[in-house]
Amino acid sequence: MSYTVNRERFGLAQQKEQKKDAQSELREKRKVVRNIANRLKKVFPERAETERKISFTDTLIAIILSQNTNDRNSHKAYQLLRVNWPNWEEVVEADPADISEAIRVSGLADQKRVAIQGTLRAFQEKWGTVEPEELEEISDDELLEFLTSIKGVGLKSASCAMMFALDRDLCAVDTHLNRILNRVGVISASSPDKTFRDLRPLIPEGRARELHVNLIYFGREICKARLPHCFECPIFDLCQWGEKEEYAAAKKQGPKAVSGDFLITDGI
Numbered sequence: 001m002s003y004t005v006n007r008e009r010f011g012l013a014q015q016k017e018q019k020k021d022a023q024s025e026l027r028e029k030r031k032v033v034r035n036i037a038n039r040l041k042k043v044f045p046e047r048a049e050t051e052r053k054i055s056f057t058d059t060l061i062a063i064i065l066s067q068n069t070n071d072r073n074s075h076k077a078y079q080l081l082r083v084n085w086p087n088w089e090e091v092v093e094a095d096p097a098d099i100s101e102a103i104r105v106s107g108l109a110d111q112k113r114v115a116i117q118g119t120l121r122a123f124q125e126k127w128g129t130v131e132p133e134e135l136e137e138i139s140d141d142e143l144l145e146f147l148t149s150i151k152g153v154g155l156k157s158a159s160c161a162m163m164f165a166l167d168r169d170l171c172a173v174d175t176h177l178n179r180i181l182n183r184v185g186v187i188s189a190s191s192p193d194k195t196f197r198d199l200r201p202l203i204p205e206g207r208a209r210e211l212h213v214n215l216i217y218f219g220r221e222i223c224k225a226r227l228p229h230c231f232e233c234p235i236f237d238l239c240q241w242g243e244k245e246e247y248a249a250a251k252k253q254g255p256k257a258v259s260g261d262f263l264i265t266d267g268i
């Protein structure tokens with residue numbers, strides 16, 4: 001048998017082995033994500049059960065306004081928009097400076113105005129209306145691609161609106177979910193968008209929105225940014241974060257055992 005044939009066989013065997021490793025890693029990660037979803041569901045029962053109340057267009061615009069601000073300011077901006085221009089068609093035609101002025105309270109007014117008017121125009125061009133009804137028939141990937149092609153509409157806003165207004169089986173990823181999933185170690189990604197893509201194949205079918213909502217509550221109440229409550233974490237054994245033991249012990253010893261500034265920043 002020639003040296004070349006042996007090398008080819010060795011190469012093929014190596015490729016087969018790598019494929020097997022990748023498949024078993026995927027299976028393992030799926031198991032971890034399923035476990036996380038199951039345990040969080042027990043901790044936060046029924047929080048993910050929401051009813052669809054407003055249209056897709058309303059939802060997406062509300063989400064655009066909510067970027068980088070708090071609920072109070074984004075809600076105020078949304079109300080001002082609706083009071084001044086009761087129909088979305090009027091927003092398309094309105095003077096850009098007036099729109100920016102009306103939503104200024106939500107911050108990044110010019111950027112948000114571009115995204116809002118751009119979204120409404122894109123809907124009109126594609127479907128002939130600012131309130132399209134054909135969205136149910138479009139696949140997740142196709143709709144995500146279209147929405148994220150609109151200036152100012154990112155993957156997080158698009159997937160969030162699809163999740164809440166169209167009941168799509170998606171788990172939108174913001175900075176909080178990105179932090180948690182990378183801490184736990186089930187994802188190793190540099191940005192929320194990459195986390196969203198890497199997480200998608202790991203989520204059990206039909207449970208993406210539930211996972212999103214429960215991870216949001218988990219991040220607010222337990223796996224906080226500055227002072228994670230590892231001492232009461234329901235997924236402690238699944239988490240690979242190198243500092244979890246230290247934070248779990250901090251509870252027993254009192255907050256000062258970790259660092260002086262945590263008492264000030266707790267709750268972020």
Ligand code: SF4
Pocket residue numbers: 183184222223224228229230233234235236239240241244247
């Ligand atoms: S152990 Fe700590 S860091 Fe890990 S998921 Fe739980 S709260 Fe977050």
